[in-house]
Amino acid sequence: QITLKESGPTLVKPTQTLTLTCTFSGFSLSTSEVGVGWIRQPPGKALEWLALIYWDDDKRYSPSLKSRLTITKDTSKNQVVLTMTNMDPVDTATYYCTHTRSTVDYMDVWGKGTTVTVSS
Amino acid sequence: SYELTQPPSVSVSPGQTASITCSGDKLGNKNVCWYQQKPGQSPVLVIYEDSERPSGIPERFSGSNSGNTATLTISGTQAMDEADYYCQAWDSSTVLFGGGTKLTVL
Numbered sequence: 047q048i049t050l051k052e053s054g055p056t057l058v059k060p061t062q063t064l065t066l067t068c069t070f071s072g073f074s075l076s077t078s079e080v081g082v083g084w085i086r087q088p089p090g091k092a093l094e095w096l097a098l099i100y101w102d103d104d105k106r107y108s109p110s111l112k113s114r115l116t117i118t119k120d121t122s123k124n125q126v127v128l129t130m131t132n133m134d135p136v137d138t139a140t141y142y143c144t145h146t147r148s149t150v151d152y153m154d155v156w157g158k159g160t161t162v163t164v165s166s
Numbered sequence: 167s168y169e170l171t172q173p174p175s176v177s178v179s180p181g182q183t184a185s186i187t188c189s190g191d192k193l194g195n196k197n198v199c200w201y202q203q204k205p206g207q208s209p210v211l212v213i214y215e216d217s218e219r220p221s222g223i224p225e226r227f228s229g230s231n232s233g234n235t236a237t238l239t240i241s242g243t244q245a246m247d248e249a250d251y252y253c254q255a256w257d258s259s260t261v262l263f264g265g266g267t268k269l270t271v272l
Contacts, residue, residue, distance in 0.1 A: 083261070093201075093209065093252050095261035106259055109167070142208060151256050152199035154220065156208040 048072035050082070050143045050157035057163050058133050064162060068126040068143030075101050075121045077122075079147040083128040084117065086139040087159075099126055100148050135164045168257040170264035177270045181251040184240040188253030191234060196255045200229060203266075204249045206259045213238060213249075245271050 054066035066084070072081055083098040097117040098106040107115050116129045126143065140161045144153035171189045178184035188198060198216050201209035211220050213229035216236065226241045240247055244251075248271045253264040 085263075092266045093203075093254075095263060098261070106261075109260060128262075150214070151197040152211055152214040152254065153215040154211050154214075156210070158208055 048145050048155045052118045052141055052143060052157045052160035054141075054160055054162065056152075056161060057165065059166050060134055060164060062133050064128075064130045064133050064137070066128045066130075066141055066160065066162075068157065069129070070124050070126070070143070070145070073145065074124070075099075075126070077101055079149050081146040081148055082119070083146055083153060084126075084128045084141060085144060085153075085156075086137075086141045088136070090139040091139075095120050096130075096141075097128060098146065104148075112153060114165050133164045138162065148155045168262060170255060170262050171249075172252055172253060172264040172267045174265070175268045175270065177272060178243045180216075180271055181242055183242045184214060184247070184269055184271075185222065186238045186240075186251050186253075186269065188236040188238070188264050190255065190262075193234050193236055194232045196231075196257070198229070198253055198255050200238045201252045201254065202247075202249045203252065204260045209252065220228075240269075243271055245246055247271060 047117045050070040081100040084096040099117045107165040114131045143157045145155040147155045200213040202212045203209040216227040216231040228239045251268050252266045
């Protein structure tokens with residue numbers, strides 16, 4: 047059974063850097079085709095894709111946020127880390143991590159999400 | 167940049183058929199999937215590759231994709247189907263979501 051759990055600060059100040067960790071089980075990021083992604087959702091708004099990392103360290107980023115995002119993996123810990131620089135109140139959202147594969151176009155398992163508020 | 171457009175809301179009576187559309191340029195040439203999100207919960211995949219249902223998703227959920235429009239159809243809609251629905255596709259190596267449609271069952 048695949049599970050993913052997001053963790054990180056619930057509150058960050060404007061201009062700070064956000065670091066979120068996705069800890070997963072039921073699969074390995076060293077297995078061919080496997081990927082982990084991040085999606086966010088501001089309160090009452092739509093889903094927004096942020097980034098993806100695959101087993102071979104191939105990384106994809108949202109063009110509109112690429113300059114602020116970094117995604118990395120630690121295969122030994124079964125973790126994926128997303129950092130977002132220069133946080134702003136508009137970045138207040140629930141952040142989800144997801145499981146996917148490079149051979150498909152969908153995300154089949156989602157974590158429960160973690161809520162991040164950006165406020166001074 | 168590529169965009170996926172959904173109607174903000176759709177209403178349906180219990181037992182009737184609900185159709186939620188997702189529009190984009192030549193969308194029929196892409197694989198489209200759909201997620202259901204109930205209040206306070208994470209999204210759940212209900213349709214992938216235009217029309218395939220993951221295991222555990224009721225048969226009343228179906229999908230199609232042709233031309234510029236993908237459609238999620240819920241036959242015999244039940245009160246439990248009331249939720250937000252999002253379409254998703256890929257374009258230029260990036261993931262795109264539609265703006266979401268709130269399905270009301272009344």
